[in-house]
Amino acid sequence: MSYNWIKPEEFSFNSFLLMDRWIIKMMCNHHLGNNEYDKNLGIALEYNPAVKWYLFHKCPECKPILEKLTEGVPKNLSSDEVRKAEIDAIREMETSIVLVHPEIMEKNCDYIYDWDKKFLLELADFTDKLVLDIGSGTGRLAFAAAQKAKRVYASEPTDALREYLLDKIKHENIDNVTVLDGTVEQIPYEDNTFDIVMSGHVVGDDYEREIAELTRVVKNGGYIIDCIGEDNRKRKPNEELLKRGFEAFYHVSKTGGDIYRYRKQVVK
Ligand SMILES: C[S@@+](CC[C@H](N)C(=O)[O-])C[C@H]1O[C@@H](n2cnc3c(N)ncnc32)[C@H](O)[C@@H]1O
Known part of the structure; x- marks a missing residue:
């Protein structure tokens, strides 16, 4: 369910670098398991190695799940294809993305x-x-x-x-x-x-x-x-x-x- 609190195209995938351990855990428990989202997050992580590294280290218990998502991601995707995957991953995580951008909450929620x-x-x-x-x-x-x-x-x-x-x-x-x-x-x-x-x-x-x-x-x-x-x-x-x-x-x-x-x- 989308609340349309954010325009995902306006967000960098680096927003995931602001997430606390409990948010990463919630993402793995509540959002994964949907094939399309898993695929998009896998692509976004594989093409953003610093974010992947951060999530693995910030929430080690989620590493095996996230690692699996990035296995087999094609190496030759265009920058447009990667950006589309990032935007879809950001849209899915809208309710958590706003938490790490608090100034948006009072304005948009x-x-x-x-x-x-x-x-x-x-x-x-x-x-x-x-x-x-x-x-x-x-x-x-x-x-x-x-x-x-x-x-x-x-x-x-x-x-x-x-x-x-x-x-x-x-x-x-x-x-x-x-x-x-x-x-x-x-x-x-x-x-x-x-x-x-x-x-x-x-x-x-x-x-x-x-x-x-x-x-x-x-x-x-x-x-x-x-x-x-x-x-x-x-x-x-x-x-x-x-x-x-x-x-x-x-x-x-x-x-x-x-x-x-x-x-x-x-x-x-
Ligand atoms: C939708 S916001 C609501 C914020 C505020 N209570 C309000 O109603 O304006 C949910 C808040 O709960 C926090 N939160 C999430 N899981 C929590 C938990 N297990 N215990 C306490 N707070 C939690 C989030 O960080 C977030 O600030």
Whole structure:
């Protein structure tokens, strides 16, 4: 599925040099196995030896998979044929390419630019609270919460996004947002630390494990919030969250999308 967030022709294949290990792993787990994409990525890697070297060394566990893609790539392809393969590989990885070019996200991703902070702030009282934002991205949720909270911890596994968050904090003199590395599977905090733990577009690969981890770091009586941004997608309520005790809040976005936000009060 393409979101058309980027024009792939405008990107260098060198964008892959900005990828963190977890992104390379995700590419191998979620995107490979489609013959056409495998072929295009194989060509692009074989004709960009520095990128191939980087991916092999940055994510050694993916080396055998990526190596296989480059086996048998013809040696005599024209530069146009190689560029076409690069563009198709970039298009397929659009959702990860934007993560390593954060400035594009706020401009081109509808879930961010069409969003209003009221959609978060009406879900809980953030005043003077200790808040954790998991997979913070460009800080859509973190900076909204920080206007009321005592402190917001913005946890983000993508290096380029952590830098982006730190630059924004510096330029806007924000003194109550702390940026850190970390994933939803393993949150680097003690049990019962936060009043509110929130995320958007992050939870969903393994509900059982992820919600157990979110619950672990929330104080008794605190909240877990899942607050996606605005888009035009038609969707149904998320049964996985409802059956785990989340309440759903529904609205239609201005582009006609079905937006569900979720909240659960944790009782320990
Ligand atoms: C689609 S973006 C959403 C960013 C932000 N939460 C928002 O809604 O504006 C998904 C974010 O989750 C991060 N991410 C991906 N896998 C993650 C994981 N396992 N744990 C925590 N964050 C993750 C990505 O780096 C990216 O910043």
